[in-house]
Amino acid sequence: MSVAGINVLVEETREAQRRAAEPLLDVSGVSAFYGSVAALREVDLSVRAGEIVTLIGANGAGKSTLMMTIFGTPQARSGRITFEGRDITRMPTHEIARLGLAQSPEGRRVFPRMSVQENLQMGAALHGGRHFGEDLETVCALFPRLKERLGQRAGTMSGGEQQMLAIARALMSRPRLLLLDEPSLGLAPLVVKGIFSAIRELNRAQGMTIFLVEQNAYHALKLAHRGYVLVNGRITMSGEARALLDDPAVKAAYLEGGAGGHAVSTGEEAS
Amino acid sequence: MGEANAVRGSSTAAILGDAALWALATLGLCIPIVSYRTDLSQTSALDLTPRWGLVAAFCAAAFALRVAQRLWLARREARRSAAVLPKGTDGRVAVARRRPSLGVPLFVGFALAMPLVATLATGSLGASRYWIDLGILILTYVMLGWGLNIVVGLAGLLDLGYVAFYAVGAYSYALLSTTFGLSFWVCLPLAGLFAGLWGILLGFPVLRLRGDYLAIVTLAFGEIIRLVLINWTDLTNGSAGIDSIPRATFFGIPFTAGEDGFAKTFGLSFDAMHRIVFLYYLILALALLTNLVTLRLRRLPIGRAWEALREDEIACRSLGIDTTVTKLTAFALGAMFGGFAGSFFAVRQGFVSPESFNFLESAIILAIVVLGGMGSQVGVAIAAVAMVGGPELLRNLGFLKSVFGEGFDPNEYRLLLFGLAMVAMMVWRPRGLVSQRTPSATLGQRKAISGAFVREGHG
Numbered sequence: 001m002s003v004a005g006i007n008v009l010v011e012e013t014r015e016a017q018r019r020a021a022e023p024l025l026d027v028s029g030v031s032a033f034y035g036s037v038a039a040l041r042e043v044d045l046s047v048r049a050g051e052i053v054t055l056i057g058a059n060g061a062g063k064s065t066l067m068m069t070i071f072g073t074p075q076a077r078s079g080r081i082t083f084e085g086r087d088i089t090r091m092p093t094h095e096i097a098r099l100g101l102a103q104s105p106e107g108r109r110v111f112p113r114m115s116v117q118e119n120l121q122m123g124a125a126l127h128g129g130r131h132f133g134e135d136l137e138t139v140c141a142l143f144p145r146l147k148e149r150l151g152q153r154a155g156t157m158s159g160g161e162q163q164m165l166a167i168a169r170a171l172m173s174r175p176r177l178l179l180l181d182e183p184s185l186g187l188a189p190l191v192v193k194g195i196f197s198a199i200r201e202l203n204r205a206q207g208m209t210i211f212l213v214e215q216n217a218y219h220a221l222k223l224a225h226r227g228y229v230l231v232n233g234r235i236t237m238s239g240e241a242r243a244l245l246d247d248p249a250v251k252a253a254y255l256e257g258g259a260g261g262h263a264v265s266t267g268e269e270a271s
Numbered sequence: 272m273g274e275a276n277a278v279r280g281s282s283t284a285a286i287l288g289d290a291a292l293w294a295l296a297t298l299g300l301c302i303p304i305v306s307y308r309t310d311l312s313q314t315s316a317l318d319l320t321p322r323w324g325l326v327a328a329f330c331a332a333a334f335a336l337r338v339a340q341r342l343w344l345a346r347r348e349a350r351r352s353a354a355v356l357p358k359g360t361d362g363r364v365a366v367a368r369r370r371p372s373l374g375v376p377l378f379v380g381f382a383l384a385m386p387l388v389a390t391l392a393t394g395s396l397g398a399s400r401y402w403i404d405l406g407i408l409i410l411t412y413v414m415l416g417w418g419l420n421i422v423v424g425l426a427g428l429l430d431l432g433y434v435a436f437y438a439v440g441a442y443s444y445a446l447l448s449t450t451f452g453l454s455f456w457v458c459l460p461l462a463g464l465f466a467g468l469w470g471i472l473l474g475f476p477v478l479r480l481r482g483d484y485l486a487i488v489t490l491a492f493g494e495i496i497r498l499v500l501i502n503w504t505d506l507t508n509g510s511a512g513i514d515s516i517p518r519a520t521f522f523g524i525p526f527t528a529g530e531d532g533f534a535k536t537f538g539l540s541f542d543a544m545h546r547i548v549f550l551y552y553l554i555l556a557l558a559l560l561t562n563l564v565t566l567r568l569r570r571l572p573i574g575r576a577w578e579a580l581r582e583d584e585i586a587c588r589s590l591g592i593d594t595t596v597t598k599l600t601a602f603a604l605g606a607m608f609g610g611f612a613g614s615f616f617a618v619r620q621g622f623v624s625p626e627s628f629n630f631l632e633s634a635i636i637l638a639i640v641v642l643g644g645m646g647s648q649v650g651v652a653i654a655a656v657a658m659v660g661g662p663e664l665l666r667n668l669g670f671l672k673s674v675f676g677e678g679f680d681p682n683e684y685r686l687l688l689f690g691l692a693m694v695a696m697m698v699w700r701p702r703g704l705v706s707q708r709t710p711s712a713t714l715g716q717r718k719a720i721s722g723a724f725v726r727e728g729h730g
Contacts, residue, residue: 111582125590
């Protein structure tokens with residue numbers, strides 16, 4: 001806790017100097033339940049414009065639940081979620097999407113029987129396809145593979161290509177915040193590398209703000225500016241990604257192929 | 272070798288000339304075999320019945336088939352050479368125009384010519400009644416299938432109570448015309464409107480349901496409508512039904528032998544078949560309307576939203592699509608076409624009773640959609656022909672008597688054979704007759720991808 005606490009302090013001051021602006025996405029005190037089982041407890045988290053923020057954690061820590069809660073399914077039982085200062089805690093999912101949040105959901109969820117182009121058109125549905133051609137150029141420049149496969153059925157593509165499509169589809173709505181849920185899931189290391197470099201490119205070249213949920217802690221922390229660690233539905237650590245990468249607790253739990261979230265969780269649950 | 276030649280010379284004149292040759296060959300074959308029917312008369316003399324109409328039909332069919340084949344070959348060739356060209360030469364992205372397909376015009380052409388062909392083949396308009404009636408029946412199911420296809424095939428909402436909307440449409444026309452004396456053309460849109468409203472009414476409570484649960488609720492809905500029709504005797508006359516519903520008129524001109532009837536107005540001799548032929552074209556027009564609207568909608572955002580909804584509801588919502596509106600429009604539109612078909616049913620029969628709208632009807636319509644390959648318009652049409660026409664054809668299994676003896680009644684085994692055919696279908700073509708789905712928008716060339724490439728449950 002002490003290391004993390006210092007990290008938070010350092011982070012706070014640095015951030016305050018860098019940007020006085022309000023965070024783009026702010027999650028404060030959010031709890032969510034599946035029936036009576038708590039999935040998220042008093043989660044606090046924020047994402048500022050232009051950042052890549054990552055949320056890491058073991059299986060079942062509640063990473064995807066947090067992602068879904070931001071998107072309104074399930075809705076948070078308590079706490080408050082704001083996007084650009086607007087309260088979105090009780091908003092239906094499709095209205096949240098209309099505010100400028102886009103998501104590449106866990107397991108990609110591309111439309112398997114529809115062509116790649118149709119998938120992208122669905123992504124652009126919010127704008128009625130007004131800048132479709134232009135945006136198609138942009139995402140095809142980011143993922144040249146998709147351009148070759150525009151007419152192909154999405155379900156017949158490889159996992160990596162489907163992941164590219166899921167990200168591209170989310171980008172088609174011209175979001176101000178992009179949520180990515182485990183883009184490395186089930187992909188070969190080389191493919192993961194490609195996708196992560198595309199994410200970095202997206203942030204650098206287009207200034208896209210990205211909130212990345214990942215199990216692959218090493219890659220995610222390498223990529224991100226800041227990171228949060230989620231254990232059993234609680235945020236146990238947060239700070240600069242580089243600092244987290246060097247943190248012994250994080251190292252032991254997530255980076256050296258140890259016993260999952262064990263080391264971190266015991267330390268935190270006791271406090 | 273011959274095929275290669277045929278492909279190379281693909282000008283219109285060459286194709287027509289070649290097809291004419293085929294027609295001539297068919298004529299040559301037909302003269303000894305088909306042109307005269309021989310019967311032994313009472314006096315053991317040989318009676319010759321000329322069947323030149325049938326010969327003409329055969330020749331026309333040969334001609335049409337050859338033209339179709341040549342066009343198909345030419346298209347395939349063109350597509351191959353297009354594939355060789357570098358794609359997207361200038362690197363710009365543009366949405367390609369829709370390439371017209373061949374099978375559809377052929378299908379529509381046959382449907383348009385059907386009464387004529389039937390008349391020529393059977394010898395007279397009166398004798399072709401059976402075939403034209405069968406055509407009407409098939410087209411009614413084609414239309415119902417296309418209507419349900421919006422709900423099941425496109426939006427992926429399993430609806431087992433579709434017949435309810437058919438019933439609403441039928442009773443709308445029956446009640447409006449017998450009570451207020453409204454004409455068919457006024458009642459038709461009203462019936463569609465009422466059925467659409469019922470579609471929305473059903474849609475609201477089932478918005479959160481999918482799959483099995485939705486199926487059960489819609490099944491119950493279908494039964495509820497039928498039970499209301501039986502028990503609300505004051506309005507619907509219960510299970511006795513409503514009879515003497517006004518017949519169809521030719522846009523106000525009745526099909527009667529009288530002075531202001533259809534035949535006199537157009538200077539024809541009166542024939543009861545005029546009304547039947549008119550009904551045939553009416554249902555054909557209605558079915559084509561359903562098809563056109565569906566095809567059009569499929570390329571609009573709402574149609575694409577339906578398909579996306581079928582694929583993944585959660586992904587849909589996170590892309591900003593209001594799934595409530597999307598589902599309700601699918602229910603309403605599907606129901607509306609069911610309502611149109613229902614009012615056609617009422618005007619054709621002149622009598623409606625709740626017995627016409629039992630669960631079996633829903634099951635047949637659903638089977639047509641599933642057999643056709645969910646979402647495929649052509650597949651649905653073919654499946655309707657097979658599902659409705661198939662059992663009719665099986666009536667004529669008289670030759671089996673020679674195998675199983677005189678006591679064998681093929682009619683009794685009709686449904687058994689039909690069931691076997693369905694099982695065979697499910698084994699060999701589990702994704703339906705047309706399991707390909709053509710994208711509604713493409714870049715450059717259009718590719719349809721077989722469902723076999725996508726894992727089960729996703730294709």
